[in-house]
Amino acid sequence: MMELFEMMLTAGLWASVIRIATPLIFATLGELICERAGVLNLGIEGIMTIGAMAGWIWVYQGGELWGGVVFVAIVGMLFGFLHSILVVYLGLSQHVSGIGITLLASSISYYAYTMLIPFSTTPPKIVPFSAFEVPVLSSIPIIGEAFFNQSALTYLAYILVIVTFYVLYKMPIGLTIRMAGENPVANEAQGINVLLIRTGAVMAGSALMAIGGAFLTMSAFDAFYFGMINGRGWICIALVIFASWRPGKAFLGAILFALFEALQIRAQLIGADVIPYQIFSMMPYFLSIVAMMLVARRAAYPKALLVPFRQGDRI
Amino acid sequence: MKKLQFSKICKNFGSVVANDNISLSLGEGEILSVLGENGAGKTTLMNILFGHYISDKGFIEVEGQRLTPGSTRASLDAGIGMVHQHFTLADNLTVLENIILGTEPLTRLWSQKKQAYKKLKALSKRFGLLINPDAKVADLTVGEKQRVEIIKALYRDASILILDEPTAVLTPQETTQLFKVLKEMVNAGLSIMFISHKLHEILEISDRIVVLRDGKLVGEVVTKDASKESLAEMMVGHTVTRPAYEKLKIGKAVVEFNNVCLNASEGSTALSNINLKIHEKEIIGLAGVAGNGQAGLASILQGLACPSSGEFKLFGESLVKYDPCFLTESGVARIPEDRTNEGIIGEMELWENFLGEQLRSKAKSGFIIDKKQAVSNAEKLIQEYDIRCEGPFASTRLLSGGNIQKLILARSLSNNPRFIIANKPARGLDEGAISFVQQQIIDAKTQGAGVLLISEDLDEIFELSDRIAVIFEGKLQGPFDSNTVNINQVGLMMSGEVKAESLHEA
Numbered sequence: 001m002m003e004l005f006e007m008m009l010t011a012g013l014w015a016s017v018i019r020i021a022t023p024l025i026f027a028t029l030g031e032l033i034c035e036r037a038g039v040l041n042l043g044i045e046g047i048m049t050i051g052a053m054a055g056w057i058w059v060y061q062g063g064e065l066w067g068g069v070v071f072v073a074i075v076g077m078l079f080g081f082l083h084s085i086l087v088v089y090l091g092l093s094q095h096v097s098g099i100g101i102t103l104l105a106s107s108i109s110y111y112a113y114t115m116l117i118p119f120s121t122t123p124p125k126i127v128p129f130s131a132f133e134v135p136v137l138s139s140i141p142i143i144g145e146a147f148f149n150q151s152a153l154t155y156l157a158y159i160l161v162i163v164t165f166y167v168l169y170k171m172p173i174g175l176t177i178r179m180a181g182e183n184p185v186a187n188e189a190q191g192i193n194v195l196l197i198r199t200g201a202v203m204a205g206s207a208l209m210a211i212g213g214a215f216l217t218m219s220a221f222d223a224f225y226f227g228m229i230n231g232r233g234w235i236c237i238a239l240v241i242f243a244s245w246r247p248g249k250a251f252l253g254a255i256l257f258a259l260f261e262a263l264q265i266r267a268q269l270i271g272a273d274v275i276p277y278q279i280f281s282m283m284p285y286f287l288s289i290v291a292m293m294l295v296a297r298r299a300a301y302p303k304a305l306l307v308p309f310r311q312g313d314r315i
Numbered sequence: 316m317k318k319l320q321f322s323k324i325c326k327n328f329g330s331v332v333a334n335d336n337i338s339l340s341l342g343e344g345e346i347l348s349v350l351g352e353n354g355a356g357k358t359t360l361m362n363i364l365f366g367h368y369i370s371d372k373g374f375i376e377v378e379g380q381r382l383t384p385g386s387t388r389a390s391l392d393a394g395i396g397m398v399h400q401h402f403t404l405a406d407n408l409t410v411l412e413n414i415i416l417g418t419e420p421l422t423r424l425w426s427q428k429k430q431a432y433k434k435l436k437a438l439s440k441r442f443g444l445l446i447n448p449d450a451k452v453a454d455l456t457v458g459e460k461q462r463v464e465i466i467k468a469l470y471r472d473a474s475i476l477i478l479d480e481p482t483a484v485l486t487p488q489e490t491t492q493l494f495k496v497l498k499e500m501v502n503a504g505l506s507i508m509f510i511s512h513k514l515h516e517i518l519e520i521s522d523r524i525v526v527l528r529d530g531k532l533v534g535e536v537v538t539k540d541a542s543k544e545s546l547a548e549m550m551v552g553h554t555v556t557r558p559a560y561e562k563l564k565i566g567k568a569v570v571e572f573n574n575v576c577l578n579a580s581e582g583s584t585a586l587s588n589i590n591l592k593i594h595e596k597e598i599i600g601l602a603g604v605a606g607n608g609q610a611g612l613a614s615i616l617q618g619l620a621c622p623s624s625g626e627f628k629l630f631g632e633s634l635v636k637y638d639p640c641f642l643t644e645s646g647v648a649r650i651p652e653d654r655t656n657e658g659i660i661g662e663m664e665l666w667e668n669f670l671g672e673q674l675r676s677k678a679k680s681g682f683i684i685d686k687k688q689a690v691s692n693a694e695k696l697i698q699e700y701d702i703r704c705e706g707p708f709a710s711t712r713l714l715s716g717g718n719i720q721k722l723i724l725a726r727s728l729s730n731n732p733r734f735i736i737a738n739k740p741a742r743g744l745d746e747g748a749i750s751f752v753q754q755q756i757i758d759a760k761t762q763g764a765g766v767l768l769i770s771e772d773l774d775e776i777f778e779l780s781d782r783i784a785v786i787f788e789g790k791l792q793g794p795f796d797s798n799t800v801n802i803n804q805v806g807l808m809m810s811g812e813v814k815a816e817s818l819h820e821a
Contacts, residue, residue: 127762172419172426175408179416182405183539188367190417190467191388 012144013262018154019220023048023260025157026212027163027236027248028243030076030205035240037169037201038181038304039087042098044209045233046105047079051210053109056217056224057116059126068218069153069211076210079105080203088198091308102233110226123223129153151219153211160208164247177201181302185311194309209233235288242292244299260284261274317376317508318343319364319395324373326359333359334370335530341475346497346507348517348538350550351527352745357510358400360527361477365397366390377475391417396468400479402460406453410446410663411435414467438469442499457604458489465496476500477508482516486604487806493519512550513774514543526550551746560757562781566595567631569765570616571732575625577611577789584608586615586789589625593734598756599768599794600780602773602805608789609738609769610652616736616767617649618642624719630733643672648732648759650723650740652769654716657725661712665704666693668711669726700725701751717748724755735759735766741775753779773802787811 007013027048034041041047054075058068079101086097118125129151138148168174176197179187184194212232217224235257243249264280271280319341326334336357340346351357362368364375369385376382383389390397396564404413435448444462452460461481468476478497482490497507497520511517517538518526524541526534526549534549544708570593581586586608593599603609614620615627621637628634630646643649651657659668666689695705702721704714714722720740727735737756741749756779770776776783782794785808792808793800 170425171421172415172423173418173421175412175426176421178403178408179412182407183403186403186405186413187416188387189365189397189399191386191391192417303406 007263007266009142011142011145013266014142015149017255017258017262018146018150018264019258020261021254022150022154022157023212023215023220023232024236024239024254024257025161025251027209028082028239028254029160029232029247030155030208030212031240032205032238032243032245032247032250033164033168033177033208034080034202034205035301035305036181036196036245037177038184038302038307038309039198039202040094040098040306041080041083041101041202041205041209042095042237043079043083043101043105043206044098044236045229045231046102046227047076047206047209047232048110050079050105050109051076051181051213052217052228053113053213053224054210056126057112057213059128059218062122065129065218069214072210072214073207075231076207077203078211080206081199082096083206084199084202087308088195088202091310094306106229110150113224113226123225126218128217128222129219153214153215153219156211161247161251164297167245170258173197178302180309181304184304184307188309208238212236235285238288238292241299242288242295244295245302253291257284257288317341318345318378319508320376321360321364322373322376324360324363324375325371326356326363326368331478332365332530336373337527337530337532338373339525339532339535341506341508343506344501344504345523345610346501346521348521348524349508349510350512350514350517350524350546352512352550354745355527355550356530357527358479359530361397361479361508361510364390364477364580365395367686370468383451391471391473394472394474395471395477396465396471396475397477398461398464398468398479398481399678400481400483402464404452404460406451408452408453409448410450410452410463411448413452413463414448414466414470418471434470435466438466441503442469442496444469444496457484458486458492461485461493469500474504474570475506475508477510479510480512481509481620482511482513484605484771486809487802488810514546517546518543528552539611547746560779561761563761565597565781566763568592568628569593570627570767571628571631573626573628575615575622575627576621577608577615577620579789580611581619584611584789586611586622587793591784591791591794593765593767595733595763595765596760597781598760598768598779600776600783600797601767601769601786602776602783602809603769603771603786604809605771607809609784609786611789612786613652613736613738613769615736616642616647617651618647624781641751643727646730646733648727648730648735648764650720650727650735650737652742654719654723655712659711659719663711664708665697665702666721668722669693669696669707672726696725696729700728700755717744717751720744720748720752722754728755728759731762732759732764735764736769737766738769739771740768741770741772773805776805777802785809 027044031044042279051072055068055072058071059065059231083097083101086092087094134148134153138144168178176187176192180194180197187194213229216228239250239253239257242253262286264283268277269278316342316741321339324334324337337360349357359368363370366385366387366389374381377393382393411428411431419426432448439446440820444466446459446462446466452463473610481493485493501507509521518541521538524536524538524546525532526546528550540679572589572591575586575589577586584607601609611620615622618641626633655661669692670684670689690707697704697707699719701726702718704718740752740756744752756766766781768776777797780797783797783800783805784794785792785805787809792813
C-alpha cells in the first residue's frame with residue numbers, strides 16, 4: 001500500500017497518466033460537443049480507429065506530422081457527416097447509425113492497412129511527435145515534468161478543453177449548439193437552422209475523436225495495430241456522462257480514468273504473484289462505474305439528446 | 316396601411332384541408348382575435364405566418380412587403396414575434412440565454428451579455444414584465460415562462476405579436492395581468508393577434524374578431540357588436556346547448572380520504588394531508604393549475620400509487636390492495652388525462668380496446684377471449700355512444716380525439732360504475748364533443764355515481780360541479796359548495812391564497 005502512495009508522487013507515473021489521458025480528452029470533448037447538440041455519436045470507437053490508421057498512413061507515406069493531423073480531422077469530419085445525414089437529416093436511430101459507423105470505419109481501417117502492408121510480421125514504424133519541454137512551466141517539480149514535457153498533441157488537447165468551454169459558454173454559436181440539444185424547436189423559433197447546427201457540431205466532434213485516435217499512432221506509439229483503440233471510445237461515452245456534459249469535468253474525468261489505468265499497470269507488476277492480473281485490469285472500469293454513480297446521478301442531461309428534429313413538424 | 320395582410324392562404328395536410336382560401340388583415344395598433352374550435356386551422360395559419368409551414372397557395376404581406384414563405388428568420392426580421400402555445404424554451408438554460416439566442420451573429424467571438432442585460436431590464440420595466448434574467452427556465456412558473464416568451468419577441472423589436480392560446484395555462488389572475496400587458500403594448504404601437512377559443516376573453520381583449528371553422532373564414536365582427544352566443548354559433552356552425560345541471564340528494568360516501576399523503580415522485584407533486592369525501596350522486600370539481608398534485612391524487616384513485624400515509628376508503632371500506640384491475644372491477648371508472656397514451660392502445664382494433672379493462676370478466680372460462688360476444692358488445696357500444704368509425708375492427712388510432720373519448724366513456728360508463736374519476740375529460744375536444752362528454756358524466760351522476768372532475772378549465776368546473784375543491788402545491792382547500800364561491804375566489808386559491816373558511820369546513 002505504501003508503495004502505491006509513494007508512486008503517486010513520482011513524475012513518471014503522472015507523465016504516463018497524461019499520455020493515457022490525452023486520446024481520451026480529445027475523444028471525450030468530441031463526444032461532448034455532439035451530445036450537447038443533441039446527437040449521440042456511437043461511431044466514436046470506429047472514428048478513433050480510422051483516425052489512428054489515417055494519421056499513421058499519412059506519415060508512413062512521407063507526409064508531415066501536422067499535415068497528418070489535418071488529414072485525420074478531415075477523415076473524422078467525413079464520418080461525422082455520414083452520421084449527420086443518417087440521424088440529423090433522415091432522423092434515423094442514433095444508436096443504430098452510430099454502431100454502424102463504428103463497424104464501417106473500423107473495417108475500412110483494417111482493410112486499408114492490410115491492402116497497403118500485406119505481409120508483415122512486425123508492423124512498420126513511423127517517427128512520431130516527440131516530447132517538447134515547455135519553458136518555465138516544465139521546471140515546476142513533478143507537475144511540470146508530468147504535464148509540460150509531453151508531445152505537441154497533448155498541449156493541443158489542453159488548449160481544446162479551454163476552447164471548447166469558451167465556444168460553448170461564451171460564444172453565440174455555443175448557445176445555439178446547447179439549445180439544439182435542449183430544445184431544437186426553440187432554436188428554430190429564433191430563426192436558426194437546427195439541422196445545420198447539429199451537423200456542424202457532429203462533424204467538429206468527430207474530427208476531435210479522430211485526432212484522439214491518431215494520438216495513439218502518432219505520439220503514444222509509432223505503429224498501427226489491429227484493435228488498438230480497444231474500447232477507449234466507449235470509455236469516452238461514459239466520461240461524457242461522468243462530466244455532466246462539461247468540458248472542464250471531462251478533462252478531470254479523463255485524468256482520473258488514466259490514473260486508475262496507470263496505477264493498475266504498476267500494481268500488476270507489484271502484486272502479480274498474489275492476485276491475478278485480470279483483477280487489476282478490471283479496476284479502472286470498476287472504479288469508473290463507482291465514480292459515475294457518485295458524480296453523475298443527478299446530471300442534467302441535454303433534454304433533446306436522441307430526439308430527432310424535423311422541420312415543419314406539427315408543433 | 317395594413318400592418319399585416321393574409322391573401323387567399325390555402326394549406327392541405329394530405330387530404331385534410333387546414334386552411335381554405337383565408338384572407339384577413341391586421342391594422343396598426345389593433346388587437347385582432349382569431350376564434351375557432353380545435354382543428355379549425357388557427358394554429359396552421361399562424362405557423363404559415365411564422366415560416367414553420369409553407370402555404371400551398373396565397374401569400375402574406377407585412378407593411379406591403381411580401382414575406383418569404385417557409386423561413387422563420389424572414390418572419391422574425393419582418394418584426395413578427397410569436398408566443399407559441401407550447402413554449403419554445405430550453406429548461407436547462409437561463410432566461411437571458413433563451414432570450415438572446417439567435418439575436419447575435421453566430422461568428423461573434425464573445426456574447427455581449429451585459430448589453431443584453433440592460434435591454435432586458437429596460438423592456439421588463441417598460442411593460443411591467445418582471446423576470447429574473449439569471450433564473451433557470453426550469454424553475455419558473457408557467458406564467459413566468461410565458462412572460463419570457465413575450466419578452467423574447469419584444470427583445471427582437473417585434474411590431475406584430477402573435478399569441479397562440481396564451482391563456483390556456485394561466486390562472487384567471489395571471490390572465491388579467493397578461494391582458495394589462497397586452498393593452499400596454501398596443502399603446503406602445505404594437506399590433507397583436509390573439510388566438511383563442513375562450514369567448515369571454517376574446518370579448519374582453521380584442522378590437523375585432525375573425526372566426527375560423529373547418530379551415531374557412533366564416534365571420535368577421537367588431538367586438539362591440541359581438542356577443543358570446545353569436546360567436547359560439549359562428550364558431551360551431553349551429554347553436555350549442557350545454558347540458559343542464561341539477562343538484563341531487565347525495566347518497567353514501569364512495570370515496571373517503573383521511574389525511575392522505577403521497578411522496579413526490581418524478582413528475583408529480585407530493586400530497587400532504589388530503590381530506591376529501593365524495594358521495595353518490597354528486598360531482599366534485601377539483602380546480603388547480605396543472606402540476607399541483609392532481610396527477611398524484613388521480614393515480615391513488617386509480618390504484619396506480621399507494622399513499623405514503625393516511626387512509627383511502629373506497630365504497631366504505633379501507634383499501635388495502637392498490638391494483639388498478641381490482642379497482643375497476645369493484646366499480647371505479649376512469650377517464651384518463653392523456654387519452655391517446657393512457658386511455659387506448661392505438662394499434663389495436665376497437666373491439667380489443669373495449670375489452671381492455673375487463674379482460675378477466677369478459678373472457679370465456681378465464682382463458683380464451685369470447686371474440687363473438689366481444690365484437691357484438693363493441694357494436695352495441697359504438698351505436699349507443701355514437702362513435703364515428705368504420706366498425707369494431709377499425710384501428711383505434713385513426714379515430715378523432717372526440718371519438719376516442721367516446722370510446723373511453725363507453726368502456727368505463729357502460730359498467731354502471733359507482734365512482735368516476737374524470738381527468739380533464741373535455742380537454743382538446745370541440746364544442747359538440749364537450750357537451751356529449753359532459754352530458755354522459757351528468758347522466759352517470761343521476762344514476763348514482765360519485766364523480767371527481769379534475770380540470771383546469773374553471774368554466775367547466777363551475778358548470779358541472781356540486782362542490783369545488785382547489786389544489787395548490789399538494790394541499791387541498793374545500794370542497795366548497797359551488798354556490799358559495801365564485802370564479803375569482805377559486806382563481807386566487809389556485810395561486811395559493813388560503814380561504815379562511817376552508818380551515819373549518821368538512
